[in-house]
Amino acid sequence: MSDSLEKLYKYVEDNKQYMIDQLREVVAIPSVSAESGKRSEVIRMGHWLRDRLEKLGAKTKLAELGNQEVDGKTIPLPPIVLGQYGSDPNKKTITIYGHYDVQPAYKSDGWDTEPFTLVQAEDGRLIGRGATDDKGPVLGWLLCLEAHQKLGLDVPVNLKFCFEGMEESGSDGLDDLIVREADGWLKGTDFTCISDDNWLGTERPCLTYGLRGNNYYHIEVSGPSADLHSGVFGGVVHEPMTALISVMSKLVDTNGKILIPGVYDQVAKFTQEESKHYEGLSFKNQDLIDDMKFDCLIYENETDTLKSCWRYPSLSLHGIEGAFYSPGCKTVIPSKVIGKFSIRTVPDMDIDTLNKLVTGYVEDEFKKVGSKCSVTVSCIHSGRWWYSSPNHPNFVAGANAMTRVFGIAPEYKREGGSIPITLTFEEALKANVLILPMGAANDSPHSTNEKIDQFNFLNGIKLFGAYWDEISKL
Numbered sequence: 001m002s003d004s005l006e007k008l009y010k011y012v013e014d015n016k017q018y019m020i021d022q023l024r025e026v027v028a029i030p031s032v033s034a035e036s037g038k039r040s041e042v043i044r045m046g047h048w049l050r051d052r053l054e055k056l057g058a059k060t061k062l063a064e065l066g067n068q069e070v071d072g073k074t075i076p077l078p079p080i081v082l083g084q085y086g087s088d089p090n091k092k093t094i095t096i097y098g099h100y101d102v103q104p105a106y107k108s109d110g111w112d113t114e115p116f117t118l119v120q121a122e123d124g125r126l127i128g129r130g131a132t133d134d135k136g137p138v139l140g141w142l143l144c145l146e147a148h149q150k151l152g153l154d155v156p157v158n159l160k161f162c163f164e165g166m167e168e169s170g171s172d173g174l175d176d177l178i179v180r181e182a183d184g185w186l187k188g189t190d191f192t193c194i195s196d197d198n199w200l201g202t203e204r205p206c207l208t209y210g211l212r213g214n215n216y217y218h219i220e221v222s223g224p225s226a227d228l229h230s231g232v233f234g235g236v237v238h239e240p241m242t243a244l245i246s247v248m249s250k251l252v253d254t255n256g257k258i259l260i261p262g263v264y265d266q267v268a269k270f271t272q273e274e275s276k277h278y279e280g281l282s283f284k285n286q287d288l289i290d291d292m293k294f295d296c297l298i299y300e301n302e303t304d305t306l307k308s309c310w311r312y313p314s315l316s317l318h319g320i321e322g323a324f325y326s327p328g329c330k331t332v333i334p335s336k337v338i339g340k341f342s343i344r345t346v347p348d349m350d351i352d353t354l355n356k357l358v359t360g361y362v363e364d365e366f367k368k369v370g371s372k373c374s375v376t377v378s379c380i381h382s383g384r385w386w387y388s389s390p391n392h393p394n395f396v397a398g399a400n401a402m403t404r405v406f407g408i409a410p411e412y413k414r415e416g417g418s419i420p421i422t423l424t425f426e427e428a429l430k431a432n433v434l435i436l437p438m439g440a441a442n443d444s445p446h447s448t449n450e451k452i453d454q455f456n457f458l459n460g461i462k463l464f465g466a467y468w469d470e471i472s473k474l
């Protein structure tokens with residue numbers, strides 16, 4: 001192992017409590033992009049990162065994106081935090097992307113502890129919203145840079161940072177900014193790296209070479225001008241929610257098959273070559289069952305579960321705005337309801353084609369219901385799928401770095417989730433993107449009791465240093 005990396009590894013071990021306390025500080029900022037009332041916290045988090053980058057001697061810029069209309073209110077979009085450290089023409093340049101917003105979290109959702117107070121559990125879990133998605137990884141890059149500085153080590157690459165605050169809510173404004181900055185702030189990027197992802201299991205590190213996209217839809221069904229008394233109007237009127245539920249029940253069957261005609265026609269055929277990618281993986285169905293503490297898996301064998309998650313589309317129903325969901329027994333007929341669902345997309349699905357299929361189908365199914373209420377279908381946001389080759393030198397550098405830190409070569413996976421901006425980076429910067437996951441499979445991102453293991457967090461920081469070193473040797 002090189003002398004510099006040995007020093008870095010020792011520094012991380014010697015300073016682990018400091019690094020965990022830094023994670024505590026960022027988890028404590030409830031930067032939830034989906035809740036308009038928390039927008040100032042998202043912005044505070046963006047400023048925290050900008051200040052931190054400046055303290056590390058990076059050049060920074062806050063790219064302001066204007067405003068957003070939410071529930072009739074105009075609120076500012078959080079800025080994209082751009083940073084640049086080093087501009088040595090003899091060094092390779094890596095653009096690092098991450099997001100500083102998080103999913104909503106309330107103790108009442110079922111968390112065992114306060115979601116925005118980091119808990120350092122005896123078993124090594126660091127529990128808190130954003131610990132793994134994506135504050136741990138974002139902070140990890142900065143702590144790696146700081147470690148180099150404290151140790152007086154040369155940073156062997158030039159670094160550019162691009163941190164957004166709207167990833168969990170559609171990445172508003174980011175596509176345009178990357179295209180705009182491709183010849184500006186992000187110019188000269190040789191490689192891009194994203195760590196906003198998790199391993200396939202809990203023991204073996206992995207690299208990710210594919211992501212699903214996501215199209216998010218609303219079906220709005222409107223009826224009378226105000227909610228109605230079900231004793232007076234029940235059986236007398238066409239109810240908006242009855243029509244909506246009828247249509248929503250026709251989108252997907254209970255085994256996950258999408259019922260919208262034409263959707264599967266766009267999906268790339270499964271090849272013999274591809275089948276090799278499913279061999280020898282550490283994944284077990286039982287891991288998911290243990291994670292969920294419940295067995296509701298559709299498929300009996302591992303390959304079918306992974307294929308369904310990685311290379312086929314899925315449609316999930318998320319909720320109904322305007323529906324009564326509190327405890328107790330309110331007897332109202334809601335006057336307007338909005339059904340929410342999303343479709344995870346895969347190669348070779350096309351967003352516009354999918355939107356046409358969805359809209360046409362929902363409108364046809366609504367007609368069949370024969371309701372006098374009205375319906376509007378809209379695609380609220382869409383993010384593209386991404387599929388790459390794990391043989392690119394950027395991936396080889398990532399694999400070598402993982403082998404150096406963990407003593408075992410990584411496995412290769414695709415991801416059922418989405419990082420909508422990945423393909424834009426690849427296209428606009430004309431540079432390969434590596435997804436270098438930090439957290440373990442059972443971290444519960446987006447769920448209750450989200451955590452990152454101390455092992456993954458600290459070794460992730462070492463991994464970032466080893467990756468810079470590997471890139472510098474290309």
Ligand SMILES: C[C@H](N)C(=O)N[C@@H](Cc1c[nH]cn1)C(=O)O
Nearest residue numbers: 133167168169196214417418419
């Ligand atoms: C994989 C990544 N950590 C993630 O959780 N991405 C989100 C992004 C998203 C997509 N649509 C809305 N948000 C996800 O996959 O849900």
Ligand SMILES: [Zn+2]
Nearest residue numbers: 099133134196
């Ligand atoms: Zn994320």
Ligand SMILES: [Zn+2]
Nearest residue numbers: 133168445446
């Ligand atoms: Zn997320």
